[in-house]
Amino acid sequence: MAVKQPISKATIWSWLEEVIDPEIPVLNVVEMGIVRDVVMDEDPIVIKITPTYSGCPAMNAIEMEIHKKMREKGVHSFKVVTDFKESWTTDWMTEEAKQKLKEYGIAPPEKTEEEGDFLTGLKNSQKIVPCPHCDSLETKLQSEFGSTACKSQYYCHGCEQPFEHFKCI
Amino acid sequence: MSTLDTIPKTKKEALVEILLRLADDRIVHGHRLSEWAGHGPELEEDLALANVALDMIGHASSLYSYAAELEGKEDEDHYAYFRDDIEFKNIAMLELPRGDFAFTIARQFLFSAFSYFLYEKLIETTDDEQFKGMLSKHLKEIKYHLRHSREWVLRLGDGTEESHKRMQEAFNEIWMYTGELFDLDDADQVAIEHKVYVDVSTFHDQWKNLVHETIEEGTLTVPDSEQYMFSGARKGRHTEHLGRLLAEMQFLRRSYPDATWK
Known part of the structure; x- marks a missing residue:
């Protein structure tokens, strides 16, 4: 059992920066604008992501990589939610x-x-x-x-x- | 709303019906396009068709997922894999066999042009944020499909004698299926009242102008729009081709329901 430590939002963001886009391995998912928000008001932590292209097969892989990264860092109470409200643009x-x-x-x-x-x-x-x-x-x-x-x-x-x-x- | 000929009553029911109609159009179209993988006339085109297929299936997947959320179903697979042809709400144009490259392009162009105008209007109209967000995302991709297919209509129409002939034949053949794009039924009317669909007749002229201009610019002739027009597919009266398409698309999921990717 890991000892429960308060984690800051900034720490989560910095972990997410370690998650690399599998199709463009020089960029991480934060730089890409794929991660839209980290909500920590309640348990579990919610990580909101938005797809780049609707049919992009990398999206599933990215979600799995985020799961892997969070577990690797000892966080187990979280969920990754795909949010469509804002539509991704290369301007991000x-x-x-x-x-x-x-x-x-x-x-x-x-x-x-x-x-x-x-x-x-x-x-x-x-x-x-x-x-x-x-x-x-x-x-x-x-x-x-x-x-x-x-x-x-x-x-x-x-x-x-x-x-x-x-x-x- | 999987029961045939049931008219939705609430806003939620109306939205589910529209989500399924839009999604069924796109999954069937995406499947037909995916048949080109490895058979495209040139490498770039092979990739292009596979990309558009992927977009279509991606659009269908997000629309189905939202319908599943509203209906309390487990996931989108229920709609894609566990309904029979009679329950599919796509228009017939999209289920027709892929034909030659010209036919595929004619279909892509007519449908992308329709989707472009429909989505523009629907985004303005709907007050459902999730739905609006999806449509806005899809519209950006539809613009690529429209530009791509339009350029091919011009290139093939105004190309060689053979490509001109095939492009003309493609439009002639598909024309009787274009009427269904603009059909409006009771379910649509309810959806229009709830602002989750729009009266498609309001952009019929814009669609017609773009389509006619493009066909004529490609030195082709616009087929006769007064001819017999096929209709009824949204109510389950499909052509014989949909059943065969679904047999292929649904086979694995139905035969091995617990199969997973390793």
Whole structure:
């Protein structure tokens, strides 16, 4: 039996920062904006998470990793709840996280476009994504869908390398 | 609300009915798209179709989960795996066999365009926070599906003689199933009163404009909308294809109900 110690909210957050996104192993689930809240008013502790993409298979893995981490730290009275009230956006990723993505070779998401002009944008959607390897702007969209739900595929004419771009949602 | 032809009375019943209709559309569509895995015309497209399939199944899963919570069922699997074809509330367009790539694209485009307008309106209308949150999340992904399928309609329509012919045939073939998108029945009316659904006729023109413009830009001809239109699938009157789809989709879960991933 572990002796019951009062744990601070900050401690829980710091533990959650040790949980890595399985599909983007340079980022943790806090930087990703997946963990939305830690509620400690009552027992059990509630950890609120929100899915990045609806069909993202990593979400189950992330939930399991959070469970594992909490148990590893000796906390057994907690639950992980998926909350849909706010919908995840790439704008929640920290600047630091975006920089890490770029260093890892994935072009980070830019700020999401203003709402309202989607149908107009539908007809002339050509945004420029700089290459994460050589910063060239001579890049071309290959496909809006990539190896995981959150990425699209680009090709760089500067360094003649394919690269992935984290989609903005 | 799994009993046929029962009209919901309370707001909760109406919401469950809408959640199941939306979810059934998406799981059936997702399953059809998933059949392309490993068969896409090129690698990028194979990945794209698998991604859209995953989104559709993800949308269905969250909608089913919410319905399960409201109805006090254990989880979403009950709806996906333990109902028969007659209890499924999806429209027939989505259960039709996947056909060739052009047919898959035609279906994706027509349905994504419909979903886009529906979700925009529904998000504005509903006061159920959980429902609104889900729809807002799904809408972001639907925009990707719509852009992707629209571009393929243009590319295939205005492509080679063969791709043009196939894209035209696809629209001709699917057209009689488009009427069902805009059908409104008693259950919808109750849901509209409770602000958990919207009158779909209010965006019919917007949908029509986008669809017609795209088809024409792709140098194709819009099929005749005055032709016979299929209807009744939401009430369980499905085509013969749904039963076979479910046989494949539900087989494992029903034969080995306690199976788990190792």
